[in-house]
Amino acid sequence: MRGALALAIVLAATVTASVTALADSGPVIAVPGRAGVPVMINGRDASWAVVEGDWGLARGVHVQPTVIGGWDVYQGKSVGRYYPSSGKIPGYGRLEIEPPANRALPQPAESFYRSWSAESAAPTELQDIPQNPPPVIVAPEINLPRRPRR
Secondary structure, X not given: OHHHHHHHHHHHHHHHHHHHHHHHXXXXXXXXXXXXXXXXXXXXXXXXXXXXXXXHHHOOOOXXXXXXXXXXXXXXXXXXXXXXXXXXXXXXXXXOOOOOOOOOOOOOOOOOOOOOXXXXXXXXXXXXXXXXXXXXOOOOOOOOOOOOOO
């Protein structure tokens, strides 16, 4: 009887753990963490909407999350590039600000010049015999028997 009870407890724990582990790949409801701070996905407010395809750390890089529902109005499909004629600022990159034409210009910088060069050292005369020859060490020859191949 105790063995059956222990087996039932282990089986219940295994089923519960496997269901919990598989829960990250299904659709979820995006709940804001703080009041007044929306959940933004691809520039769209996804608060209290169903999100499919976003699997956290287990997601693939080629899966685009799908937002079903939500509260904002559809503003058109986002093009992947920046077109200045559209009047919209790019989603990433530097923010370019055009300075006014009548602004005070900074003082001109002082002149600066720097140069680099590289050359080989002059060749020295080769000597036939070194001044301090290294000591000669005679290594003993040890002929150990070879191990047979298998």
